[in-house]
Amino acid sequence: MHLYNLTLQRATGITHAVHGNFSGSKMQEILVSRGKSLELLRPDPNTGKVHTLLTVEVFGIVRSLMAFRLTGGTKDYIVVGSDSGRIVILEYISTKNIFEKVHQETFGKSGCRRIVPGQYLAIDPKGRAVMIGAIEKQKLVYILNRDAEARLTISSPLEAHKSNTLVYHTVGVDAGFENPMFACLEIDYEEADTDPTGEAAHKTQQTLTFYELDLGLNHVVRKYSEPLEEHANFLVSVPGGNDGPSGVLICSENYLTYKNLGDQHDIRCPIPRRRNDLDDPERGMIFVCSATHKTKSMFFFLAQTEQGDIFKITLETDEDMVTEIKLKYFDTVPVASAMCVMKTGFLFVASEFGNHYLYQIAHLGDDDDEPEFSSAMPLEEGDTFFFAPRPLRNLVLVDELDSLSPILACQVADLANEDTPQLYMLCGRGPRSSVRVLRHGLEVSEMAVSELPGNPNAVWTVKRRVDEEYDAYIIVSFVNATLVLSIGETVEEVTDSGFLGTTPTLSCSALGEDALVQVYPDGIRHIRADKRVNEWKAPGKKTIVKCAVNQRQVVIALTGGELVYFEMDPTGQLNEYTERKEMPSEAVCMALANVPTGEQRSRFLAVGLADNTVRIISLDPLDCLSPLSMQALPAAAESLCIVEMGVGEAGGEGEPGTSGSLYLNIGLQNGVLLRTVLDQITGDLADTRTRYLGSRPVKLFRIKMQGSEAVLAMSSRSWLSYYYQNRFHLTPLSYESLEYASGFSSEQCPEGIVAISTNTLRILALEKLGAVFNQVSFPVDYTPRKFVIHHESAHLIITETEHNAYTEDTKKQRRIQMAEEMQEAAGEEEQELAREMAEAFLNEDLPESVFSAPKAGPGMWASVIRVLDPVEGKTEQLIKLDQNEAALSIALVKFGNQADNQQFVIVGVAKELQLNPRQVGGGFLYTYKVNADCTHLDLVHKTPVDEVPSAIAPFQGRILVGVGRMLRLYDMGRKKLLRKCENKHIPNLIVNIQAMGHRIFVSDVQESVYMVRYKRQENQLIIFADDTHPRWITTATILDFDTVATADKFGNIAVIRLSGNITDDVDEDPTGNKALWDRGLLNGASQKAGIVANFHVGEICMSLQRATLIPGGSESLVYTTLSGTVGVLVPFTSHEDQDFFQHLEMHMRSENPPLCGRDHLSFRSYYYPVKNVLDGDLCEQFNSIDIAKQKSIADDLDRTPSEVSKKLEDIRTRYAF
């Protein structure tokens, strides 16, 4: 078996985010790392929408990311610290839309190691040096400079190693143009390590150490080191030189401290806490994330606590001496892993979990009634300030980026009866969790819907002048009339446009600079800017049947197959070409390309004829109307559309972008779309791609999407064919079926679509280009862990379990208790006030999804069981479990000794579970009876068990339960579940049970899969085989009777198989007198499974399922990861394919080494050597490497580049999207 790995949706969680002018223009971009890919985002300053410019898979783990700019430069570079043992400097080339590796310097072994640098990066704010540090001991400093051609140079590394030192954080200190300086949070553990009494371990203090790079001596010195009073977790560099006082802010538990070299005293300010917080007041508060904003005149910091509260931090200075730290509560947003403040006044919040947000900073919070806390305010040691969290005041949400991360469970099923299966996912963490339903398709936002008198046939939009930004008219054609609507603040009918309203319209367009043209069955109407009208009448009894129009040309087909060609001359007159062209049969459709910029005309006309052919006809004056090429079609053409795609973005300095090529799209009457390359010189047609779109004839419309051309194809479903990030996408729209459409641009909706559907006119916008899925999200209370599908009713039964949390009841009790304390503590005269405050406190309702839930402390659990209708999003029932009960497993079963169709839900609950060290106060199996339409669960009984019931699976009319390390078989009893048999030989903890026939695959948390057979005669569960490798299984699924796919917590997927001659008919040793040498290898089972495939995904997979993703497609193994990736492993059906992709992968590995310097083969073999899995993500990068390389690889494979990309497209569309 050979598998091909395809990522359907890249990771959505963000680990790092930096901002800068990467494209070199005035625009600021955000570069985010999503674990193993880099993505460049650009927030549009006008609309506030975040667009993705580029995504690159790096096949390595990005551990740190920094942007820097050389002194005096205008463009930012990117430094990447990764697991490659190399420092990599990247530059974004906007013309080619790629990241270019400027430098790559090797310094150590690959992998995330303790003493190999890569974990920490610090940049000198003036861009003169970069420090890359390891967690322990090693730090290297590279000097950055320019050479004579102003190219970036990098020096050899300067070492700043110190052994026995652990590093917590490093920053570049802004020392102006003095020698570059770096500050590190360190701890020296040498003494603690050697002291046998353990006293030193308690005494050892963290230190703040400054390293100075002496540019004169080309040497790094450890300049100054100072022990810290509290344990700090991160540093913020304070602007220096002419901009500020320099130095660092040290964020530690409960305190924020300013330190600097020289005479500066430490300034210390407590971190304010929420007033009347349900949290444990003893729990320390820390800042987790910060952003610095600096202008020429001022600077401030935004720092976020682990509750999500952002504080604005400012420093008061007196002649470069800091005298005071001021803190002001700013707003509360979800806890971020990184924040960026942009020059345009946006705040980008890359959330730790769940969706990411872009906020507009509406106010700086300078002049409001919010109290400002200062280090100068006298406070007793241990005392702190209090504030009241409130809804957003200074920030305005402008955009939200969907993020699935973390995906905890996923199942593919068609519960909504839509033919195409949906993906049901449990996402998120804590109060920000959700259940999401993902459907393949592009999300459509409906801007307006208006009813029309009667059913229109067609719709167009035209501009009044070519240089206008927005469209002026919408023209709607009916069976016997035409309606003209003008676009302004509102859309209303006009009659003075010059269009003929009493006839249906075949087509209309803007012509030349400022004229309009309308083609109708009896003629052509040319409307000049001064409202003069020229009419051309169709001769005699002939009428116009089809036409094609662009900015300068009009071609019409008369009945009988005669073509008439018009072209606009320099005076703006529309002239008929002297000859006409007789076609062999009736024309059924025609298309013209847009006139290329700087040219007079489009050189090609495409005509679809009734004899099932498409012909390309030249419009060049030299051989006008002569046929150039022809293509026969499997069915009659319905619609044609010529577009130019694959155009690179034009560079900032006016340099032209890379030119694309012309594509002729042919929509057939049988619902198939063909896309053919139209040679720009000869007009030849080549490289046809086919795709079935739906049951209706395919109509095609050219629209604009993100500045480039795209094709909207309409069959029984609407599809958008567009070129995005070096790849063709053909994605269905998640919207009802449409009949006719046209591009639309107005002030409110710069890039929209106007479409008709029955008797309505709709204005739609497609914003999330590149997204494969559109998602519907339903919020839930706690982290959803597992779910089962009740297929008869299409309901989901979900367990939600939260550690470190209170249940609703406990929260209420605590509130009441605190309110009482409040009143008691108040003096006589304050009673009234206290009562009011207590009342307000009790009624306070801040949504936990924003303000985070109170932390109850370790060992405190809250759980609910939810019955959810995922189509409507309605919660049918919510069962709340008691405080400290953790629901860990769930299964839907039918018992053999119960009524035939009666289903039960079994929920495994652990009581008083402590995670580290693992301890449990017992557990329960809750048995619920499910009613027929699955709207209600009835508790039948509660079965106590002695360990954590971590996995449940139905098995032959009974259930198998993993209770700690015991595998047990339970049957339904009257008062409880009855334990019928048990196997105690699983070593640690059962995490997953899968059964097929009498075979049971039991996954251990750390020892991979055990194959168990149930022997009915002896009533025994017997392990008959196991795996040869230890795997820390997260999930497993059965592929067939002998094969199981597993995923582990190190990000590997493995397929293991029992070879044909392994028997499960073995006896356990019942007498115990089997000889020692006969017990099998290393105490394992005596038979071993073999490994079929191994692959390192790079992210922790939480679900594996064999499923079909497209109707009529083949089955594949779908996986989802914690970072939000959805991927598939698809089996190769032929050896030729496998051979081809194997070679392509090999060439890609050598021709296109990964961006962060990690070797692709070694990355995919991180833990186990990659076996029998080919990496489609790497193969698909073929489309984005430069043409010469593509050609050389394709030559080696004995193919052309387009054949290679066709094969890549084929294998993708056969299994997925």
Next chain:
Amino acid sequence: MSYKRDGDDLSLLRRLKHHRVCELLSNHIPDDEAMLLKNGRLTCMICSHRPIFDTLSMLAIHRKGKKHISELSKFLVHKREADTRKLKAEHRRYLHSGLAVKSMSHAPLPGQVQGNKLFVTQVTHSGGSKLKFGLQQRKMILDIQNVSKEAELSGVVTKNAVLPSASAQVRQYLKGLWKKKPLEKTVEKHRENYGEGWTKPLSIAHNNSVTDCAESKVENPAAAARSWSDEDIAKKKKADHDLKLRMNGWIKNADGMWVQDPDVEFDSDEHEATISPD
């Protein structure tokens, strides 16, 4: 298991090669005179104390040893005795039932020559029975009464009377040696795929029993005719019921009574009869 290698790789390779050659050149060891254990080691089935060897070459050396030779002679004597005893038993059974019942043993015992054919030819030559029909034919049961007591063991007794010389025995043994399947093949197969080596005998056993059953069925058409009688249905029902009881955690005690397994949980009012026998 240790992965530590002693010596440099070259010498190791040479040693491995030497081992391989030794293995190839080692004496032919029949499959049934040694057994591959599931941990990959070998044991000699001739010697009664079942010594364990790590490699084929060790086994080969052992087979040349004094101890093995003496054990071999003992083994041959034993085998002969066992054969005779078996022969007698078969013969007696044959005389009683009138059917040549094939051995029901699952696999040929190690070292055992395929005795059945021999037995059949001997029987046809023995004077008393006058076997004229093929194995497939039905034998009139009435004949049993006619078989006289003297005739009963004549065939076997005559055979017993002429004991072959010891050298003839050894010759016969050596002759048979090369006809048998070599052990190396089994070992090799085992190495090719982990876990096969020891499952093979089991699967063979399984196959044998299946074919045996099939044959005995054909040989006994009367039994086949009876197969769906009420009695059988009742028996099957009982077997199903027993299985159900076993699956529910009931076990049979020494008296053949069903008792509850102390390790299994039951409903408080559950007793054997509550499990419906259908």
